Amino acid sequence: MPHPTRTWTPVCPLDRLDPDRGVAALIDGVQVALFRTADGLFALDNRDPVAGAYVLSRGIVGSRGGVPTVASPLHKQVYDLRTGVCLDLPGVAATRHDVRCRDGLVEVRLRQEE
Template sequence: MTMLDVRTWTAVCRYDLLQPERGAAALVGDVQVALFRTHDGAVHALSNRDPFSGAQVLSRGIVGTRGDVPTVASPMHKQVFDLRTGVCLDEPDTAVAVFGVRVRDGVVEVSSP
């Protein structure tokens, strides 16, 4: 027996509207999601909520890297999060939710939380 992918995908925006190394916020259901397109063209989706301040601001953070790890630094207190895992690199016991993301026919889709 194989497991089927039962996630629900929500179309968020066209891929070409996401600027490289910049974030964008989207509402998926009733959850704010921060989308990031990195310099290599990959797209990542995290919770937009900064766990340290409670503010919905991660989409406004500074996108970069630490070594080979794609990151975003919160604009509030500058903690840095791994875009792939959501783990805070400065305080590894803290993380933000990561959402499935895919590009189909030029449209970015995010899995429902």
């Protein structure tokens, strides 16, 4: 099902995102988990695809083999922040959304499930 808008939505000032921590935002009815790391900004659906709970923003941010990751706080599956792909379970992924910073403001563009 397509999201109602495919435009960039302002979310918050960049300095409101703590490095290596997640935060949830509601954009057009979709819960998005935003992450700021040394590798950049990332946005995934906040819904953990394994547990079905909206908790990825509370996950542990880290890296695996140089890949920026978040580990689900429930069952500890690890997701690539760049793609949303689960590194522990083949075929499982969280939807990735486009994210950018313009003039100090974080903006997200929702994507359809891939």
